[in-house]
Amino acid sequence: MVSITRGSPLARLLVATTMAALAGCAAVPGSGGGGSGRAIAGQKETAAYVRAGSSRTPAIVLQAGLQDDRSSWDKLMPGLARENMVIAIDRPGRGDNPATKAARDPCTIAAEQRALLRQAGVQPPYILVGHSLGGLYQYVYAKLYPDDVAGLVLLDPTHPRHWETMQKSSPRSADLIKVLRFAAFSSTDRAEFDAQAACLDRLDLAKPLGLPTRLLVSGRFRSEEQGAYQEMINSLRRDWLRLLGVPRLQTVWDSGHYIQKDSPEEVLAAVKGLAADLQRSRPNHAP
Numbered sequence: 001m002v003s004i005t006r007g008s009p010l011a012r013l014l015v016a017t018t019m020a021a022l023a024g025c026a027a028v029p030g031s032g033g034g035g036s037g038r039a040i041a042g043q044k045e046t047a048a049y050v051r052a053g054s055s056r057t058p059a060i061v062l063q064a065g066l067q068d069d070r071s072s073w074d075k076l077m078p079g080l081a082r083e084n085m086v087i088a089i090d091r092p093g094r095g096d097n098p099a100t101k102a103a104r105d106p107c108t109i110a111a112e113q114r115a116l117l118r119q120a121g122v123q124p125p126y127i128l129v130g131h132s133l134g135g136l137y138q139y140v141y142a143k144l145y146p147d148d149v150a151g152l153v154l155l156d157p158t159h160p161r162h163w164e165t166m167q168k169s170s171p172r173s174a175d176l177i178k179v180l181r182f183a184a185f186s187s188t189d190r191a192e193f194d195a196q197a198a199c200l201d202r203l204d205l206a207k208p209l210g211l212p213t214r215l216l217v218s219g220r221f222r223s224e225e226q227g228a229y230q231e232m233i234n235s236l237r238r239d240w241l242r243l244l245g246v247p248r249l250q251t252v253w254d255s256g257h258y259i260q261k262d263s264p265e266e267v268l269a270a271v272k273g274l275a276a277d278l279q280r281s282r283p284n285h286a287p
Helices: 009-019 077-081 106-119 133-144 162-169 171-183 187-194 228-244 264-281
Strands: 049-052 059-063 086-089 126-131 149-155 213-218 250-252
Touching (some): 049 077, 059 133, 077 086, 077 264, 086 106, 106 133, 126 133, 126 264, 149 228, 162 228, 213 228, 213 264
Parallel strands (some): 059 086, 126 149, 213 250
């Protein structure tokens, strides 16, 4: 019998194969260590976040996916920080931030992010950027606190009904993830995974978000993901258009699930493009 232990190459391969676009994939070499890989002028680091850049608003707030920490944004931080304040967050149990016994549902995590930003002196409105499960957290933040949010950039975000839909539409993938939950997940991973839909009945999912949003999705699927799983993912991506109230999404064709690593220039362009649109729409904007 093959042994699957958390963090082993086999566990990482299985998670990467079955969990793309679910909740952040497994840790990869060079991630999970906490902190940013390159120092940036004006950078400030704590166990819970790294902040860098100018005082120009809106501030850009980065949330990583399941099993990831703020180092997943290393390729983006320098470019974003050249023009705006940017803050990359480590949730409790990520990087060097100690784990917590508090609930790990999206609403609690959104409230924690809000409190952290205020404690750090980062004032709204924000551009929220989220990858995978972090994308779901940023969407929930915007639903709960819309006045805090100038806009969003979501990268392969986990759909609010992803796990529910997967169990019906792609049961083989769901069965493997149930095994991996015990074999390859940390206690923090399990808590976040299990609670990913726990508070969503508090939100009006029928009402489009209606905030400026760029939705980027990966175009590269592994052979193991083709078929029922890929069809499910594409269906949920189309439903994101309804949830967000936007007319289109942007497919990054040469990218896998980690769009911010595979195609950082595309993500940088999306964030900067949104920031420029917001600047032009300000009442006192002068060309």
